[in-house]
Amino acid sequence: xxxxKPRILTRRWGLAGSHTLAVAEEHGGYASLRxxxxxxxxxxxxxxxxxxxRGRGGAGFPTGLKWSFVPNAExxxxxxxxxxxxxxxxxxxxxxxxxxxxxxPHMLIEGCVIAAHAxxxxxxxxxxRGEFKYVKDRLDDALKEARAKGYVGKNIMxxxxxxxxxxxxxxxxxxxxxxxALLSSIEGHRxxxxxxxxxxxxxxxxxxxxxxxNVETLQVVPWLIEHGPDAYRAxxxxxxxxTKLFSCSGNIKKPGVYELPLGYPMMxxxxxxxxxxxxxxxxxxxxxxxxxxxxxxPQEVAKATMDYESxxxxxxxxxxxxxxxVMDERADLVDVLANLLRFYAHESCGQCTPCRxxxxxxxxxxxxxxxxxxxxxDIRILRDVANNIHxxxxxxxxxxxxxxxxxFLKKFPEEFFGRAGxxxxxxxxxxxxxx
Amino acid sequence: xxxxxxxxxEVEVPAGTNMIEAAAKIGIEIPHYCYHPHLTVAGNxxxxxxxxxxxxxxxxxxxxxxxxxxxxxRTDTPRVKQMRKSVMEFLLKxxxxxxxxxxxxxxxxxxxxxxxxxxxxxxxADPKVTKHKRQDIGDHLVLDAERCVACSRCVRFGDQIxxxxxxxxxxxxxxxxIGIFPGVRIDxxxxxxxxxxxxxGAITSKDFRFQKRVWYLTxxxxxxxxxxxxxxxxxxxxxxxxxxxxxxxxxxxxxxWMCDHGRMIWQDLTSLGRLLQARVEGxxxxxxxxxxxxxxxxxxxxxxxxxxxxxxxxxxxxxxALWRLAKDALKGASVFWCQGNDPGAWDRVDDLLIDAxxxxxxxxxxxxxxxxxxxxxxxxxxxxxxEGNLKTLLVLQDDVLGRLGDAADGVAVLYxxxxxxxxxxxxxxxxxxAHTVEQDATYTNRRGQVQRVRRAVHPAGDSRPAWQLLDxxxxxxxxAPGASTAAIAFKKLSAQVPAFADxxxxxxxxxxxxxxxxxxxxxxxxxxxxxxxPAK
Numbered sequence: 001x002x003x004x005k006p007r008i009l010t011r012r013w014g015l016a017g018s019h020t021l022a023v024a025e026e027h028g029g030y031a032s033l034r035x036x037x038x039x040x041x042x043x044x045x046x047x048x049x050x051x052x053x054r055g056r057g058g059a060g061f062p063t064g065l066k067w068s069f070v071p072n073a074e075x076x077x078x079x080x081x082x083x084x085x086x087x088x089x090x091x092x093x094x095x096x097x098x099x100x101x102x103x104x105p106h107m108l109i110e111g112c113v114i115a116a117h118a119x120x121x122x123x124x125x126x127x128x129r130g131e132f133k134y135v136k137d138r139l140d141d142a143l144k145e146a147r148a149k150g151y152v153g154k155n156i157m158x159x160x161x162x163x164x165x166x167x168x169x170x171x172x173x174x175x176x177x178x179x180x181a182l183l184s185s186i187e188g189h190r191x192x193x194x195x196x197x198x199x200x201x202x203x204x205x206x207x208x209x210x211x212x213x214n215v216e217t218l219q220v221v222p223w224l225i226e227h228g229p230d231a232y233r234a235x236x237x238x239x240x241x242x243t244k245l246f247s248c249s250g251n252i253k254k255p256g257v258y259e260l261p262l263g264y265p266m267m268x269x270x271x272x273x274x275x276x277x278x279x280x281x282x283x284x285x286x287x288x289x290x291x292x293x294x295x296x297x298p299q300e301v302a303k304a305t306m307d308y309e310s311x312x313x314x315x316x317x318x319x320x321x322x323x324x325x326v327m328d329e330r331a332d333l334v335d336v337l338a339n340l341l342r343f344y345a346h347e348s349c350g351q352c353t354p355c356r357x358x359x360x361x362x363x364x365x366x367x368x369x370x371x372x373x374x375x376x377x378d379i380r381i382l383r384d385v386a387n388n389i390h391x392x393x394x395x396x397x398x399x400x401x402x403x404x405x406x407x408f409l410k411k412f413p414e415e416f417f418g419r420a421g422x423x424x425x426x427x428x429x430x431x432x433x434x435x
Numbered sequence: 436x437x438x439x440x441x442x443x444x445e446v447e448v449p450a451g452t453n454m455i456e457a458a459a460k461i462g463i464e465i466p467h468y469c470y471h472p473h474l475t476v477a478g479n480x481x482x483x484x485x486x487x488x489x490x491x492x493x494x495x496x497x498x499x500x501x502x503x504x505x506x507x508x509r510t511d512t513p514r515v516k517q518m519r520k521s522v523m524e525f526l527l528k529x530x531x532x533x534x535x536x537x538x539x540x541x542x543x544x545x546x547x548x549x550x551x552x553x554x555x556x557x558x559x560a561d562p563k564v565t566k567h568k569r570q571d572i573g574d575h576l577v578l579d580a581e582r583c584v585a586c587s588r589c590v591r592f593g594d595q596i597x598x599x600x601x602x603x604x605x606x607x608x609x610x611x612x613i614g615i616f617p618g619v620r621i622d623x624x625x626x627x628x629x630x631x632x633x634x635x636g637a638i639t640s641k642d643f644r645f646q647k648r649v650w651y652l653t654x655x656x657x658x659x660x661x662x663x664x665x666x667x668x669x670x671x672x673x674x675x676x677x678x679x680x681x682x683x684x685x686x687x688x689x690x691x692w693m694c695d696h697g698r699m700i701w702q703d704l705t706s707l708g709r710l711l712q713a714r715v716e717g718x719x720x721x722x723x724x725x726x727x728x729x730x731x732x733x734x735x736x737x738x739x740x741x742x743x744x745x746x747x748x749x750x751x752x753x754x755x756a757l758w759r760l761a762k763d764a765l766k767g768a769s770v771f772w773c774q775g776n777d778p779g780a781w782d783r784v785d786d787l788l789i790d791a792x793x794x795x796x797x798x799x800x801x802x803x804x805x806x807x808x809x810x811x812x813x814x815x816x817x818x819x820x821x822e823g824n825l826k827t828l829l830v831l832q833d834d835v836l837g838r839l840g841d842a843a844d845g846v847a848v849l850y851x852x853x854x855x856x857x858x859x860x861x862x863x864x865x866x867x868x869a870h871t872v873e874q875d876a877t878y879t880n881r882r883g884q885v886q887r888v889r890r891a892v893h894p895a896g897d898s899r900p901a902w903q904l905l906d907x908x909x910x911x912x913x914x915a916p917g918a919s920t921a922a923i924a925f926k927k928l929s930a931q932v933p934a935f936a937d938x939x940x941x942x943x944x945x946x947x948x949x950x951x952x953x954x955x956x957x958x959x960x961x962x963x964x965x966x967x968x969p970a971k
Contacts, residue, residue, distance in 0.1 A: 173607075190604060195478045195499050350585065350604065350611030352479040357525035360609035364561040381558050388521035392481055392494060 003261060006235055008223045008243050009216060010259045013103040019138055021145040024106035030151050032222035036114040037159035039225075044118035048221065050229035052241035057086055057177075057214030058290065058321040059396075060240075060308045069201035070119050070209045079208040083116040083124040084186065087215045088170050088177035090129055091290035092343060093323030096245040097215040099257050101128075101135050104219070105142035109165055111218035113152060114225060116163040119211050124165045127182050130172035139167055174347035178395045179212040180204075181349065192349040193395035214321075216245055236262035240307040244319075248274045250326035251281060262307040269306055270326060281328035285412070289320020291340050292400030294407030317407070333415045337408045338366035344401035354389040355398040361385050362405055374420040383409050440488070440507035454497035454508055455483055465510055466519060466548045468526075468634045469586035470498035473690045474595055477587050480526075482548070484518045485510050494518060519552040529564040529609055530635075531581045539636030541649040545584070566612045572601075573621030575641050575695055576629060580612035583637035589613060589629045596692065596787070597623045613637065624694045624789060631681055632691070640679070642699070647678045655891035656683060656945050658878060659697035660748075660795035660871040664788050665880030666693040667946070670701065670872050670891040677701040677872060677892060685946050688884055694789050701872060704895055708855040710867035711896025722866065722897050726904075729829075729849045729864045730911045736827040736847075738767050742819065745772040745803065745810070746831035746852075746901075747794035749868070750876030751885070751935070752924040753851075753901035754800055756909070757831050758807070759916035759927075764909045769825075772800050773813040773833055790881055795871075799879030802934035802950055813838070820846060831901060832868060834858050851901050868901040869894035875921035876900065877943065879950060885938060886947030 007013075017023045024030070036044055049064025070081055085108065089097040101108055112124040128136045143165060146152045154162045168186055175181045176191040183205045185191035204210025220242065224232055233241045240262040246269060249255045253275030260269065266288065270276065277283060283298045288311050296304065300315040308319045327336065345363035350356045365382045368374050386405040389398040409416060413424045438447045441458050448457045453476070455465045468480035478499045487493030490506035494514070500506065509515065526545060534540045566580035590602045590613065601621045605614045615621065621629070630640040652671040659666040659680070666689035671679045680701055682693035703709065713725035733741060743761045745754045761768040774797060784791040804810040811819070816835070819825050820843050828835060829849045836843050837857025850862040853870050871878075873894040879885045894900070902918045909915035918924030922940045929935040934950045942948060 175607075192604075195476065195496075197499075345608055348608040350607040350609070351587075353481045353522050353525045353584070356585065356611055357528045357609050360564070361525075361528060361559075361561070368561070377558075378560065388518075388525070392484060392518060392521075394478060 003264070004235075005260060006243060007259055008235075009100060009107075009219050009245055010103070010257075011223075012107070013099075018103050019105050019142060021106060021142065021149060024104065028226070029106045029222075030110055030146075030149075032225035033110050033113055033151060034157055036117060036222075036225045037157060037161055041118045041120060044114065044225070047229050048118070048224060051224050051232040052229070052239075053217065053220055053224065053232065054240065054308070055214055056216035056220075056244065056321070057179075058091070058292075058318075060319065063213065063217055066201060066213075067115070067119050067211060069199065070211065071202060073120070076209060080123070081119055081121040082205045082208055082210040083112060083119060083121040084179075084182065084205065084210055084212045085112055085124065085126040085215060085218055086177060086179060086182060086212050087126050087128045087132065087135075088182060089132075089215070089321075090174040090177050091292065091321050091323055092340070093247065093249055093287060093325040094290045094321040095247045095249075096257050096322060098132055098135050100215050100219055100245070101132075101139050105139045106146065107219045107222060108139070108215055109142060109146050109152060111221040112165050113156065113163045114221050115211070115213065115218055116165075117161050119209075121211070122162050122164065124163060125186060125205075126165065126167045127176070127186055128167060128169050129177070130170045133169065136167055136169055143167065173349070174343075175349040175395075175397060178397060180395065182212065183210065190349075192351045193397070195394060237305075237307050237309070239309055240319075244306065244322050246273075246306065246322045246324050248324045248326070250324075251278050251328040251330070252276065252326050253278060260306065263310070264306045266301050266304045266306055266311075269324065270301070274324075274326070277326070277328050281330065283326070284329045284331050285327045285333070287323070287325040287327075287404075288315075289318045290323035291325070291343070292403055293318040293320045294403050295411060297411055333408055333412050334366065334369055334419050337404060338363065338370050340404050341366050341401065344397075348397060348401070352394045352398075355393045355401065358385050358389040358398070359401050362401070369416065369419055372419050372421060376417065376420060376422045376425060379409065379416050379420060437502045437504045437506075439490075439502045439504075442509055442511050448502045450502060452502045454485065454500045454502070454506075457502055458497065458510065463510060465497045466544070466552070467498060468544055468584055469588060471588050471591075471632055471691070472684075473692075474588060474591040474632075477591065480522070480584065480586050482519060482522050484515065484522070486512050486515055516552065519548070520554060523549055523552045524554045524558070526584050528559060529581070530584075531563070533582070537582065537636040538639045538644055538649075539582075539633075543636055544634040564609045566610070567614070570614070572615050572638075573626045573629075575626040576621060577639050577641055577644065578613065578615075579637055579639070580614065582635050583613050584635050585611050585613065586634060587613075588632045588634070589638055592625075592629060592632060593621075596628075597625050599623050602629075624696065624785070625692060625787070627695050627698045628682065628692045643679045647673065652678060653891075654681075655872075655889050657872060657888040657891065658795075658880075658886045658947075659693055659700060660878060660888070661694075661697040661700050661793065662788075663790040663792035663794060663797055663881035664689065665795055665878055665884065665886055666697055666788060667886065668693060668697070672891045675892045677704060683945070687946065687949075688880065688882070688886070689788055692788060694787075696783070696789070703854065704870050704872065704892070706854070709870075709895060710853060710855060710859065710865060711898060713867060713897060714859075714862070714865040716863060717860070722899075725864050725866060726907060726911065729866070729908060732827060732847055732849060732863060733765060733829070733912060740824065740826035741765050741768040741829070742816065742825045742827070743768055743770050743829040744816065744831060744833050744835050745770065745800050746833040747772070747774065747792075747797045747800050748832040748852075749901050750796060750871075750874075750878055750888070751799040751928060752876050752918060752921050753831055753868075753905060754796070754803060755928040755932070756902045756905035756916040756918050756924060757829070758803060758810075760829075760905055760909045760912070760914075763916065764912040764914040765829075768829075769811060769819065770807070770809065771811045771813070771816040771819075772804055773816065773835065773838065792881065795880070796878045798881060798883050798950070799877075799885070802879060802883075803932060805953065806932045806934065817842065830858060830862075831905075836861050851904055853898070866904050867896060867898035868904060869898045873898070874900035875940075876902065877921075877925060877940075883950035884947045885935065885943060885950060887940060887943050887945075 054060040180194040294317040304314040341363040345359040386402040390402040483497040488507035570578040654669040667683040667685035832852040848862040906918040
């Protein structure tokens with residue numbers, strides 16, 4: 001498609017030494033911070049609101065609106081505000097945040113300080129996935145540089161604003177990417193989600209108002225300050241403005257991270273950016289937003305564009321974190337689903353009943369199905385279990401484990417019943433679509 | 436106060452009330468495992484999922500939905516029933532189903548809810564997850580992780596009530612299990628509560644282990660008399676034998692808890708020191724003969740040399756009867772009361788429930804002394820004994836001689852009590868009294884809450900309630916206090932002592948009532964004149 005492909009998040013990627021302060025500054029780094037510090041916090045929040053920026057961690061919640069939920073000083077009654085950057089990127093098929101930090105740690109630091117200023121936080125924590133030790137080392141080096149230069153710490157650039165930024169390394173649990181589990185973890189507790197309400201913006205880390213934003217979300221903020229909300233809105237679709245990073249993997253010629261405007265046709269992402277399927281193979285399915293979201297058929301892929309609304313309307317799926325997983329005709333979907341469920345059955349935090357008991361159950365059925373040791377009833381039970389988990393759990397993990405099962409069984413039932421040696425029952429499809 | 440709608444029924448509840456409590460108010464039970472009224476909301480069992488009609492998004496959990504105007508939920512839809520069924524199926528997926536050998540059987544929420552929300556036909560084809568069994572986690576507790584539903588009540592109890600935090604959830608997914616850290620053992624005084632709040636058979640009590648199937652047990656509401664706190668309890672018994680004591684909810688006294696010492700008071704019933712028969716000069720005999728000796732001793736005493744000692748271990752009724760006896764039948768007898776424990780008893784104390792005062796009725800006796808200023812204290816008694824003014828003492832369950840020592844040599848002591856102590860060994864006459872779980876009576880706790888004990892088992896041996904013994908003694912002396920039953924004794928007490936004004940057994944109910952605050956002086960005088968009239 002002949003649309004401009006502005007580079008917002010990746011604008012300094014590829015420059016030699018892009019992770020150093022010198023290179024970042026040379027290419028506009030921390031200019032936005034200077035400007036933002038002269039702005040009133042409420043004006044920054046209003047600007048982010050006007051830009052239409054939506055959270056890039058997966059849920060797509062409007063960022064400016066989230067910031068505006070922080071109670072005012074009077075209601076806070078002396079409690080501090082915290083900003084937490086969620087860099088616990090663990091969704092299978094998603095690998096953008098690690099490149100964001102690896103290639104341009106200063107963009108994240110700048111974004112954190114601006115966002116903290118906007119919400120009135122004096123401390124920002126960047127929570128990194130345990131496996132990202134090498135990323136954390138680079139980020140820590142960048143923080144040291146920024147702190148030495150006075151971009152982080154007390155009285156930043158003489159503005160009187162204090163914001164300190166700290167990194168925190170997780171211990172490798174997928175669930176700690178869920179924002180309330182992340183809060184439990186950073187507080188030093190077992191990493192398991194908390195009940196909502198209260199929402200973190202009102203009562204988060206250490207019972208204080210806390211804003212949790214994804215790496216990519218915060219990295220957009222310096223650009224927004226520099227170029228203004230209208231320029232951002234000019235990119236993407238009406239409801240999904242700006243660009244998004246897509247982590248593309250699977251049976252494609254050029255796997256990698258691509259920055260594209262939202263609303264970009266899915267087929268073009270596949271064929272142009274990703275270089276198409278490997279030679280001699282045909283498309284079987286795509287998981288568009290990280291392993292948790294419902295799978296898409298080739299027909300759906302042809303119709304959808306890469307934005308929140310289109311994927312949902314066309315395929316009942318989600319843009320999620322932008323983890324674009326492509327499978328060709330060789331993919332054994334029973335094996336794929338069993339593999340996914342092995343992951344979820346391993347990572348469920350075990351706190352609430354349906355997910356704790358159900359994920360393991362779904363995996364054990366699928367594990368049997370791989371060798372055909374299943375009956376038609378087992379596949380019905382599998383769907384039942386998924387339905388009994390979805391939206392009945394404390395956090396979204398339950399749904400994340402249920403949606404692949406529900407969608408695979410609905411869109412590719414012949415693969416599953418076929419493995420069990422039976423044909424798809426007549427009553428299967430309508431019942432499945434009733435959900 | 437906000438009004439919420441549950442199954443179409445409007446109910447007004449205080450702001451912040453959750454939907455489980457609001458529903459209970461109108462008689463709708465919302466099944467739950469993890470929610471406990473005295474612990475924080477965990478919301479993990481998902482059994483209380485309800486449909487939200489208005490004011491929120493559903494399905495949502497009742498325990499974490501707080502009352503606000505406009506909120507309307509339903510617990511009677513097919514979907515709610517289906518959700519409960521599915522949660523039950525999940526909970527039982529890896530449960531060992533060993534009900535036949537489980538102590539919880541009969542009072543297990545898995546069993547209870549299965550009756551209404553059971554799948555009945557197993558859909559499980561794969562092996563169950565195995566976990567650690569029969570773990571010795573404390574002096575009173577055994578943990579079976581396979582039976583656990585991971586509701587985290589016990590974890591929250593350790594964190595929020597005792598603050599000891601020994602228990603934690605370990606591992607993830609269906610391998611999640613409750614456990615204690617290596618080298619740690621639960622050694623606080625509130626272990627029994629962990630077995631109580633466990634909604635299933637994961638944590639069971641060693642003392643009750645394999646002792647009785649619970650459906651044979653009868654529960655009798657009572658209170659604990661191990662200290663001045665007076666925790667509400669239920670005494671669980673069968674065929675005149677007590678098997679265990681459990682706490683009963685009373686937010687004004689003990690919330691839902693009790694200590695392990697109180698939990699064991701029933702063992703005193705049959706302990707070696709228990710007085711089961713009357714004694715005269717150390718010789719065991721029958722009660723009638725001992726009573727006759729006591730009467731003769733009292734009648735033979737010189738006027739002005741008889742004293743009675745009220746007992747802070749004994750009930751309001753017994754103390755009232757003794758006080759009346761001194762006023763009416765033993766005219767001129769001086770009345771004393773002693774405040775104090777046996778040496779060393781004050782040491783066991785905490786901020787939670789265990790009071791330093793090991794006497795369950797100190798405040799009840801104090802209320803009597805506030806009303807009758809002529810009642811002397813321990814110092815007065817010691818003084819009178821040293822001066823040789825007292826020759827005969829009628830003592831109600833207080834170790835007077837243990838406290839006075841040699842100074843009391845030569846004083847004839849008539850003792851009414853439940854257990855052997857320093858006084859019993861030297862007493863001229865001992866009349867065996869019934870234990871608190873063997874009688875109807877009331878006690879007044881440290882905060883002035885007047886609460887009932889109810890007879891759960893027959894008095895052991897020849898023992899009888901102290902108020903009954905005193906009534907008989909009074910009758911033989913020519914003027915009975917008139918305590919033919921405990922309720923009548925209490926009625927008279929409440930008519931005579933303003934602190935107990937207008938109280939009746941029925942009004943006390945299961946939760947008790949606070950003592951009436953002291954009245955303006957004029958009224959007190961009037962009341963005391965009224966009851967002194969018969970003595971004129």
